[in-house]
Amino acid sequence: MVVDTVIEGGRIVSGDRSFEGAVAIDEGTIVGLGDPRHLPDARRTIDATGRLVMPGIVDPHVHIDDHVSIDSYETATKAAALGGVTTVIDFAWQAWEGEGSPWDEEGTLLDGLERKREKAADALIDYGFHGGLLREGSDFFDEVEDVIDAGVTSFKMYTAYEFGLSNGYITRVLDRLADLDAVGVGHTEDDSVCEAVTDTLREEGHGPSVYPTSRPDYAEAMAADDVARTARELGAKYYGIHTSCRKSAEAIERYQADGSLIRGETCTHYTTLTGDLHEELGNLPRIAPPLRSDDDIDALFDALRRDVLHVVSTDHVAQTREAKENSEWWEGPFGANGLQVSLPVFHDEAVNERDLSYTLLTQVMSRNPAETFGLADKGTLDPGTDADIVLFDPDAEYTITAADNASKADYSIYEGRTVRGRVDATLVRGEVVVEDGEVVGDPGHGEFVERELPDWSA
Ligand SMILES: [Zn+2]
Numbered sequence: 001m002v003v004d005t006v007i008e009g010g011r012i013v014s015g016d017r018s019f020e021g022a023v024a025i026d027e028g029t030i031v032g033l034g035d036p037r038h039l040p041d042a043r044r045t046i047d048a049t050g051r052l053v054m055p056g057i058v059d060p061h062v063h064i065d066d067h068v069s070i071d072s073y074e075t076a077t078k079a080a081a082l083g084g085v086t087t088v089i090d091f092a093w094q095a096w097e098g099e100g101s102p103w104d105e106e107g108t109l110l111d112g113l114e115r116k117r118e119k120a121a122d123a124l125i126d127y128g129f130h131g132g133l134l135r136e137g138s139d140f141f142d143e144v145e146d147v148i149d150a151g152v153t154s155f156k157m158y159t160a161y162e163f164g165l166s167n168g169y170i171t172r173v174l175d176r177l178a179d180l181d182a183v184g185v186g187h188t189e190d191d192s193v194c195e196a197v198t199d200t201l202r203e204e205g206h207g208p209s210v211y212p213t214s215r216p217d218y219a220e221a222m223a224a225d226d227v228a229r230t231a232r233e234l235g236a237k238y239y240g241i242h243t244s245c246r247k248s249a250e251a252i253e254r255y256q257a258d259g260s261l262i263r264g265e266t267c268t269h270y271t272t273l274t275g276d277l278h279e280e281l282g283n284l285p286r287i288a289p290p291l292r293s294d295d296d297i298d299a300l301f302d303a304l305r306r307d308v309l310h311v312v313s314t315d316h317v318a319q320t321r322e323a324k325e326n327s328e329w330w331e332g333p334f335g336a337n338g339l340q341v342s343l344p345v346f347h348d349e350a351v352n353e354r355d356l357s358y359t360l361l362t363q364v365m366s367r368n369p370a371e372t373f374g375l376a377d378k379g380t381l382d383p384g385t386d387a388d389i390v391l392f393d394p395d396a397e398y399t400i401t402a403a404d405n406a407s408k409a410d411y412s413i414y415e416g417r418t419v420r421g422r423v424d425a426t427l428v429r430g431e432v433v434v435e436d437g438e439v440v441g442d443p444g445h446g447e448f449v450e451r452e453l454p455d456w457s458a
Contacts, residue, residue, distance in 0.1 A: 001040045004430060008036045010048025010391065013358040014055055014381040015367035023053060025387040028429035033381055046432075048391050051424060052358065055366040056086025056125075056388030057343055058379045061241055061265065061313035064090045065119045067102045068335060070408050071318035074443045077124040078406035079316075079340040081433045081441065084390035084423040086125050087370070087378050087449065088316075088339075091132040092116045092152060094140070098162045100332075101134075108139055109147050123446030124439070125428050126388070128375070130185055131155040133173065134163040141176060151450025153374050154183035154239070159223040160191040160288070171230050178236035181453045183373065185239045188223035188248070189215055189289055198330050208282040208329040212275030212290040220289045221247035228255040228262050237456055239372060240264040242315050244289040246299035253308045261456055263372060265311040266300045268342045269413060272349045277413065283324045285413045287315070288334045301354055310368040312346055314338035318409040337409035341400050341419075343392070348419035351394075374452035387430040396422035406439070 008022035012033065024032035024039040032039045063069035064076040071079075080088055092115070095107030109131045120127055131152050133140060144155075157173060158164045165173075174184045198214040224240055231238030232255040240252050243266045252264040275291040285291055303309040317335020324333065338345075343365065350356035370379025377386040397420045402412040426434035433441025 003031055003040045003042050005044045005046060006036065006039055006042035007046045007048050007053055007389065007391070010051045010053040012381060013052050013362055015359060015363045015379070018358050023381060023389065025430045028387055028431070030381060030383050030385055030387045033383055050393065050395070052392040052394055054362055054390045054392055055379055055381050056390055056426065056428065057084050057365045058087045058369040058375060059085050059313050059316070059339065059342070060089040060311060060369040060373050061267070062088045062090050062316040062339065063335065066091070066093060067100070068333070069317045070320070072122065072408070073120045074122040074124070075406055075408050076316065076318065076339060077127070077446055078439050079337070081124050081426045081428070081439060082406055082423060082437070083340040084343045084392060084426050085339055086388035086426060086428050087127065087375060088125065089128045089130055089373060090116060091156060092129040093132040094134045094137070096134040096163050100162055106135065106137065108143055110143055110150070113147065113150060113152060117448060120446070120448065122443040124433055124441050124443055125446045126449050127446055128152070128373070128449045128451050133157050133165060136165055136169040140173065144176060144180065148180060148182055148453065151448070153451045153453050154185050156185040156187065158187045159227065160187065160189040160194060164191050167226055167230065170227060171234070174231050174234050174236040174238070178234045181237070183237045183239055183454065184231060185241055186227040187241055188220060188227050190219040190222040193219035193222065202330055209278045211278050211283070211286055211329045212292065214330065215288055215290050217245040217247045217292060217296070220245060221251045224248045225251040225254065228252050231255070232262060235261065237261045237454070238263070242267050242270070242289060242313070243300070243309055244270045245292045245296040249299055249303040249308055253303070256308065259457060263456070264303070264309040265313050266304070266309050267313050267315045268338055268346045269336055271297055271300050271312065272345055273413060281413065283327060283329055284321065284411055285336060286324065286329065286334055287336050301350070301356070304364055305356070305360070310364065310372060312364045313369070314342045318407045320409065321411040324411070336413045337405065337407045340406060341412070341414055343390070343423060344419045344421050345400070345414055345417065347421040352420055372454060372456070374454035375449060376452055378449070387427055389427040390423060391425040392421060393424050394421045396420070398422055
């Protein structure tokens with residue numbers, strides 16, 4: 001047997017092991033892993049000497065080409081591939097009617113799915129979608145099974161903004177998702193508390209550096225507690241996104257138990273940056289929930305090590321510097337671009353500074369997001385799964401600058417940060433899409449991944 005590709009000479013790192021070895025790939029699938037002398041001959045050999053061979057990053061929280069993010073699929077997935085990300089989960093939104101809505105009339109999740117699938121035609125890497133609920137309609141309950149059949153097995157709800165949902169509606173949704181074995185996803189901040197504190201700070205006449213205090217950690221924890229508690233009561237699978245602080249991680253942990261159906265995520269920026277960045281950069285780092293404190297960063301790492309939080313994502317959002325700077329600190333646009341640098345930045349903080357193991361790194365960035373969201377062929381180097389692979393040089397040092405951005409975002413909240421560890425190459429289903437830190441793959445290589453209903457019993 002002769003296979004397409006063998007990657008040899010590097011150190012294999014995956015969610016459960018780390019060893020010197022090789023990976024064999026044929027027709028886009030991993031067909032062998034281990035001692036290169038026992039692997040088949042290959043038409044092409046990739047020399048990974050001095051580098052780590054890791055499963056591609058699975059980022060289950062990104063925003064591309066919609067009312068919150070100006071990236072196209074081509075620009076966002078080029079940024080992703082340069083960052084070693086091989087699968088993203090974006091959002092297929094319900095259209096809602098309101099001040100901030102880009103739509104003229106209401107639409108269903110299935111409409112939203114069709115819209116996003118068309119936009120994603122130029123993707124370089126693989127992608128899936130969460131259903132995004134933006135209004136309290138009965139149509140959700142009529143279509144949810146069709147949406148799941150279409151490969152969308154998780155549903156996001158907000159407790160804040162004009163499209164935030166009431167606890168009552170969230171209860172109805174979680175109850176139905178529990179019946180169907182699907183996953184509820186929550187952006188949790190108590191809206192009225194955030195608005196009240198924001199109003200007070202506005203009246204006092206503060207500048208942008210006050211922004212992090214305008215959306216307090218306890219407001220995030222209050223809403224996280226409400227939704228996680230409801231999910232626990234109803235036996236629903238629940239995933240709390242972008243956990244930013246100690247108090248919110250504690251709220252999630254409160255409802256976890258053996259075989260828990262309550263999971264949580266944090267993002268690269270919450271583990272590496274603090275709210276005082278606003279003093280330097282004004283509105284540029286404005287995200288919600290906001291950047292917090294050093295104590296919160298310590299708590300988030302502790303939660304990752306203890307399996308209270310399971311995933312590190314980017315919550316990638318592309319906006320221009322101009323849009324950020326020409327707005328008041330209490331208004332949008334929110335969000336930060338991070339796909340291109342998430343792995344190097346998190347690796348530098350987690351592994352180099354805090355001694356997190358490589359196996360834990362690949363668990364929280366690859367294996368766990370794939371398992372959590374029903375991506376059976378992603379997130380591991382196990383034979384039989386997709387050959388989505390990153391070659392990572394753990395010793396290469398470089399300084400991050402937005403001048404290198406593939407994203408349409410023309411700034412970086414990590415500008416000037418020097419990190420040790422760099423993505424050299426990225427393979428998506430066996431095809432090299434990034435080589436020597438440059439995009440070499442063609443837009444359109446990426447495929448829509450139909451996700452299964454995940455099994456969280458393991
Ligand atoms: Zn988000």
